[in-house]
Amino acid sequence: xxxxxxxxxxxxxxxxxIAFVPENTTKPxxxxxxxxxxxxxxxxxxxxxxxLADWLINKDPSIQLIDIRTPKExxxxxxxxxxxxxxxxxxxxxxxxxxxxxxxxxxxYSNGTTLSQEAWMLTRQLxxxxxxVLQGGLNYWTETILNPSAPSLFSADDEIAKYEFRKGASQYxxxxxxxxxxxxxxxxx
Amino acid sequence: MKTKYMNPYLAGVLLGLVLLSxxxxxxxxxxxxxxxxxxxxxxVDVVAPEHTAESGYYxxxxxxxxxxxxxxxxxxxxGVLVGGFLSGALAGRLKLKVEHHPNITSKKRLILAxxxxxxxxxxxxxxxxxxxxSALTGMAVLSLAGFxxxxxxxxxAFALAYFFRRxxx
Amino acid sequence: xxxLIPQEIIAEGWNFxxxxxxxxxxxxxxxxxxxxSSRKLAGVFYGYDTVVLKVFFTAAVTAMLxxxxxxxxxxxxxxxxxxxxxxxxxxxIGGVIMGAGFIIGGYCPGTSVCALSIGKIDAMIFFGGxxxxxxLFGETYAIIKPLYMAExxxxxxxxxxxxxxxxxxxxxxxxxxxxxxxxxxxxxxxxPRKEY
Numbered sequence: 001x002x003x004x005x006x007x008x009x010x011x012x013x014x015x016x017x018i019a020f021v022p023e024n025t026t027k028p029x030x031x032x033x034x035x036x037x038x039x040x041x042x043x044x045x046x047x048x049x050x051x052l053a054d055w056l057i058n059k060d061p062s063i064q065l066i067d068i069r070t071p072k073e074x075x076x077x078x079x080x081x082x083x084x085x086x087x088x089x090x091x092x093x094x095x096x097x098x099x100x101x102x103x104x105x106x107x108x109y110s111n112g113t114t115l116s117q118e119a120w121m122l123t124r125q126l127x128x129x130x131x132x133v134l135q136g137g138l139n140y141w142t143e144t145i146l147n148p149s150a151p152s153l154f155s156a157d158d159e160i161a162k163y164e165f166r167k168g169a170s171q172y173x174x175x176x177x178x179x180x181x182x183x184x185x186x187x188x189x
Numbered sequence: 190m191k192t193k194y195m196n197p198y199l200a201g202v203l204l205g206l207v208l209l210s211x212x213x214x215x216x217x218x219x220x221x222x223x224x225x226x227x228x229x230x231x232x233v234d235v236v237a238p239e240h241t242a243e244s245g246y247y248x249x250x251x252x253x254x255x256x257x258x259x260x261x262x263x264x265x266x267x268g269v270l271v272g273g274f275l276s277g278a279l280a281g282r283l284k285l286k287v288e289h290h291p292n293i294t295s296k297k298r299l300i301l302a303x304x305x306x307x308x309x310x311x312x313x314x315x316x317x318x319x320x321x322x323s324a325l326t327g328m329a330v331l332s333l334a335g336f337x338x339x340x341x342x343x344x345x346a347f348a349l350a351y352f353f354r355r356x357x358x
Numbered sequence: 359x360x361x362l363i364p365q366e367i368i369a370e371g372w373n374f375x376x377x378x379x380x381x382x383x384x385x386x387x388x389x390x391x392x393x394x395s396s397r398k399l400a401g402v403f404y405g406y407d408t409v410v411l412k413v414f415f416t417a418a419v420t421a422m423l424x425x426x427x428x429x430x431x432x433x434x435x436x437x438x439x440x441x442x443x444x445x446x447x448x449x450x451i452g453g454v455i456m457g458a459g460f461i462i463g464g465y466c467p468g469t470s471v472c473a474l475s476i477g478k479i480d481a482m483i484f485f486g487g488x489x490x491x492x493x494l495f496g497e498t499y500a501i502i503k504p505l506y507m508a509e510x511x512x513x514x515x516x517x518x519x520x521x522x523x524x525x526x527x528x529x530x531x532x533x534x535x536x537x538x539x540x541x542x543x544x545x546x547x548x549x550p551r552k553e554y
Contacts, residue, residue: 002199004539011419011532018426019529194398197409198539200391201416207383208417209424213433214368214376216361217440218421219384221468222488229492246499264374268381269388269468270475276389277476285477288396302396302480305463306470306487307494309456313467314495315506316452318442320460321384321468323449325414327442328531329421331515331524334444341453346461350403353461357400358551 036125045120046135047107049144050162053169056080064104065134068119069111079109079138090119091126100128109134109141146175192282208329215261218326222313224266226250262322293356301356316341360434385472394473396464396480403461405549408542415535422528446509463487 039045055063056079065082067074074084085095087110099106100123108116108131116133123131134141143149148166151159169175211218230250234241241247277283289298313319316338318327324342327335362368363376391413392398401407428434460466465473465484473481495502517527 002196002202004198004543007198007416007539008536011423011536014423014427015529015532018423018430018525019523021430021525023429023523023525194392194409195387195390197391197412198416200387201413202420203387204384204391204413204417205420205424207380207387208421209428210383211376211380212421212425212439213360213428214362214380215373216364216438219380219468221466221471222492225467225485225488226492229489229496233493233496244496244499245503246496261373261377264377265381265384266468266471268378268383269385269471270381271378272382272385272387273389273394273472273475274385275382276386277394280390282389282394283476285479287479289480290397298480299483302463302465302484303487305459305461305465306484306489307491308459308487309463309466309484310459310488310491310493311495312452312455312457312459312491313488314452314492315448315502316456317445317448319456319468320414320466323442325418325421328418329425330439330441331422331517331527332441332444333511333514333516333519334442334449336516337444337446337449338453338456341450342457342460345454345457346403349458349461354404357397357464358404358406 036121039124040121045124045132047132048135049141050165050169052107052134052141053145053166053173057169057172062104064098064106066098066106066108066119067110068108068116073111077138079141082109087115087119090122099123099131100126102130104130106131107134108132110137112137112139142175145169146173148175192280205329208326212329217261218322218329219265220262220318220322220326221266221269222310222319222322223260224262225310226314227260227263290356290358298356301353359432360428361438364438365435384468385475388469388472389476393469394476394478394481396473396478399466399469400461400464401551402542404551405545406551408546411538411542415538419528419532419535422531426525426528441513441515443513444509444511445507446511448506448508451505459491 052063065079067078067082067084068087068090069084070086071084074082078084083098085098089095090099108119110116110119113133113136116137120131120133136143145166148163148170151163155163208218227250230241230247233247241250274283287295287298289295309319313322316323317334318324318338320339320342324335324339328339329335359365359367363370363373388394392409393413398407398409402410425434425436425439429436456466463470463484465481467485467488470481470484470488474485499506515524515527517524520527
């Protein structure tokens with residue numbers, strides 16, 4: 001019989017426990033470690049500099065560049081149209097609507113690939129979609145797009161075609177094979 | 190003939206479990222006034238479709254061929270109808286009658302019921318829910334609105350109780 | 359891990375079926391507790407029948423604890439559970455108007471449906487009244503809209519406002535509810551009324 005006395009004991013007990021047990025604030029992981037490994041191995045989240053250059057030149061409105069380096073680095077140089085979400089803040093409530101959405105293609109980039117790959121892994125584990133990684137980061141971007149190296153005389157047709165594309169892109173982005181004045185020196189990560 | 194009601198604490202626990210299951214399955218709680226709102230919107234739409242289209246309030250529920258009757262709350266309230274009937278049937282409480290205090294007439298009771306309904310209808314829209322939808326469900330999720338609405342409803346009813354005592358005691 | 363439908367663990371097509379079943383449970387328990395009687399419902403305001411208080415607060419506290427414990431065991435993701443938004447003025451004034459409706463009419467929407475299902479004519483009239491009240495709101499919407507939209511505080515929880523954890527708030531609500539239950543028991547002993 002559920003008398004008031006018994007109810008009091010039950011509710012008081014349950015209430016006391018729930019007041020003192022720390023709240024479960026971990027966001028649940030949507031992907032298991034095995035799933036993550038598969039995705040990483042396939043590398044479908046990678047975006048090559050050529051692809052990115054193509055989209056930027058065509059002013060593709062569906063992409064959103066996200067610079068995950070520190071604000072200081074962002075201020076020194078960043079790709080046009082990029083948003084700055086430092087890696088340390090990528091899980092903050094402030095940015096959740098940017099990294100967890102289904103409208104744009106977010107492309108994380110950093111100086112190399114390591115940190116942007118980390119950003120991708122963190123958000124992917126929470127089940128967010130539409131996030132990608134710029135392969136090689138700004139270092140590789142500089143090398144291939146801004147200062148493309150001429151193919152040798154014996155290169156395959158597609159190598160030559162790639163070079164032609166990159167030469168054009170380089171001019172568009174202000175590379176032109178010339179070391180640009182801003183400090184785009186190869187930086188770590 | 191005295192009728193037997195369930196132990197209120199037990200009923201409360203069961204109701205709480207029903208509410209919990211609603212959250213577990215759908216992420217939302219219970220409600221009732223919303224279903225009546227759907228009924229109103231549908232009726233107004235059938236009677237005067239241009240009116241719903243230009244009304245700031247009704248149009249939210251009728252644009253793009255949406256059918257307001259196909260709403261979660263409508264199905265839930267239909268369930269309440271069936272559940273209440275089943276319980277009443279099992280307990281032998283099915284009876285067509287006007288329940289009123291012996292010192293007032295049936296007619297007076299019905300008038301008061303009507304006025305009470307109009308107030309509740311209006312208040313539930315303004316308050317964005319009734320006791321089930323805003324107060325009970327809201328409190329279960331600890332929402333501020335839930336507590337505020339609950340206190341406003343019960344506080345006001347207590348405050349006005351003295352003036353309407355002849356109808357109840 | 360719940361909630362099941364928003365996370366597509368079960369298909370959305372089940373939604374209306376679940377709504378119906380939940381409603382049946384809701385209506386059944388309400389009627390079993392006596393919420394199909396306006397006299398019992400109004401009783402809490404005069405002390406002779408505190409069933410409303412007991413059922414309402416026990417239910418709220420049960421569901422509250424249920425959600426928090428489920429979250430603790432990772433059976434539900436509280437971030438996906440709807441928290442009704444707070445528009446301060448409309449919550450207060452709407453509540454006041456509803457309180458008046460409660461003491462005058464003796465029902466609320468859910469209980470009126472429960473009562474009319476067993477044949478209570480006063481509940482049917484009450485239900486009709488709700489219908490009219492909503493139309494009244496729709497027609498005067500333009501006038502009341504500024505109040506309706508005022509003081510939007512978001513989907514805020516009381517625990518956020520007080521700066522305490524959800525568990526702590528639940529504990530305080532439990533204490534408050536238990537105190538009210540003891541007072542209610544005393545009141546019923548002191549204010550008995552005949553059933554009619």
